[in-house]
Amino acid sequence: MNPTLLQLKNVGKRFGDHVVLSEINLEIAKGEVVCVIGPSGSGKSTLLRCINFIAPPEEGEVIFEGRSWKRFHSALNFIANRKYEAQLPKLRAEIGMVFQHFNVFPHMSAIENVMLGLTKVRGKNRNEAREIAERSLRQVGLGDKLDQYPEKLSGGQKQRVAIARALALNPKVMLFDEVTSALDPELVTGILDEMRRLASDGMTMVVVTHEMNFAFQVATRIVFMDAGRIVTIGTPDEIRNTTEPRARAFLSSILG
């Protein structure tokens, strides 16, 4: 087994009084592909957002490459929290994220979208950034769309830009949040193939998805969540044959 890259320890998250995640424990080794499945509203997206602290968890900690990240919850720790918040961009730069609704920046061309992180986060000069961005966009098959603005791109192309934007920073782990659910059916396979390629290149990935075929084929482990908790974790085979009633019910509802 590879060494652990990312660990969630007792992570909990609420919005106001609404508890969205509780007691999340998960250990992810380098090179693993963990797929997260579960009913709508079970907290899958929130789980991903906790990993890179876009939605900072109130409870528990996230350990990334041996370093612990957590937020202090007393007002007395105001200064400590400011310091930790100032460090967050460093963590996020090592973690790529791709969203359901692409979130490409509409006021920038494809290549500018990719270059932004390279110049402003990695501090590369424009020429260097341009070169890397171009390579990144070519890899996802957009070599001929470098200077297009997002409005002129299809959903699938936008999602490729978003993937290239994340990959260009050379992240150690990639988070995918239902990245094919907003796509027209004929565009889904292309994006899934892109993810397969990444997985076989050894990228560590956490993938929230409803594409069960993809999950069963590519995942090293599958996490089933319900009501803000991890109900069961297992290899694809274990999940396929699970006896856990909620997981069974969920699987039969989407596999038909």
Place this chain on the structure above:
Amino acid sequence: MASEQPFFDFAPIWQAKSLLIEGFGIAMFSAIAGIFFAILLGLVVAMMRLSRYRVLRAIAFIYTQLFRGVPLYVLVLWIYFGLVFAVGIDIPRIPSGIIALALLNSGYLSETFRSGILAVDKGQREAGEALGLRPWQVNRFIVLPQAGRIVVPPTGNQFVDAIKDSAILSIIGVPELMKIAQEQANMYYRPFEFYTVAGLLYLVAVILVSKGISRLERRLARFSREKIEASSDADKTVSEVGG
């Protein structure tokens, strides 16, 4: 001598309180009357803008441009001082102020009403026509009630503006709150105190009216949701009966 004078002295306010309250009443009356006539005028102009006759549309368009472009201050002076000289109609102060407020706000409201009417889904009109309703019935029973709900918040905001604008009527001597405050401030030589209190009175009026509007808005929203639910229930019953 100066040391005997307190730095802040709100006692004169108390002495002038009945005058101030009366002025406040006149300010509110002017704003309410102004907005009332503005709504009537605005409706007419909105209908003209949606008319099928080009002339009416053009007149209505110019009307809105005129009264949205002219500053209230100029309009008030023009009506009160200008018209007497040129046309010989001598309109007293308060009516002059109300006319100015009505004209100015009608320019904005006609645009509000027009877009409210246009915002009602076209399918609603078609559905009404499909039932065999006449055009005026479609307007009266289907389009206007829905548009009404849309225009409540912007009309409320216009009313709030009218309350604030009414302070300008003091320049033609309408004895509203601001005029009283000016007179009393000069009499007691306490401008800071009087203008502060005048400002706070306007503030209270504006905040109360705004609160009232958002409450009304919420009630209308609830009402429309209930109606939609009720009608979908009705649909179900019909289809069950049919099936």
Place this chain on the structure above:
Amino acid sequence: MDGYQYNWDVVWQSLPELRQGLIITLQVSIVGMALAVVFGLLCAIGRLSQYGYLRKISIVIIDFSRSIPLFVLLFWVYYGLSLKFSINLTAFQAGAIALGITGGAYMAEVFRGGINAVDFGQREAALAIGLTQAKAFNLVVFPQAIRIIIPQAVNVYVGLLKGATIVSVIGVADMIYVAQYVSLNSFTPFEMYSAVGVAFIALTVSIAGLAYLLEMRLNRGRSRG
């Protein structure tokens, strides 16, 4: 009604003074707008802050500034504040400050609306690639918000321009001041105020037209990027 003799010559004769007055109106309104932008931006930042007390304070400031009539603010600043605290404000300065306070409240809402109109996912995506909060705002959120903000800011400016007419009551020699002065001597308020009205309508209509063109351009710019 014994056949009023219109005397439009007076208008033509006082054209230079009227123009001078118009320039002063424009100056007051532009300085007021500049103050409004700064004040509005500060309030909007407070309003969108993550700290509850800052949000509350900003809301109170915005509500106050928006609810008190410009006319009252003007008198309060010019006669009230400056006398009470012996700050020697000129009528021009008092006018600009009053306009800045009123306009600032509106600008705060314009800024806030523009920033909120940008999809929340944009900020998240910017943070996710490791940008700091400040860079995410400056490089990703604000450039998108500004397209929404500019046309509305022009509308606020038109409002301030019209509002600026009242500074003549505290003795700023603007267009209305000139019109009042001239018509007192020549008994031609109708002509003078008509002229001023027409000038303002022309001005506001053309600014609104420019704003419209600008908006179209910004939107076209959007499809080009």
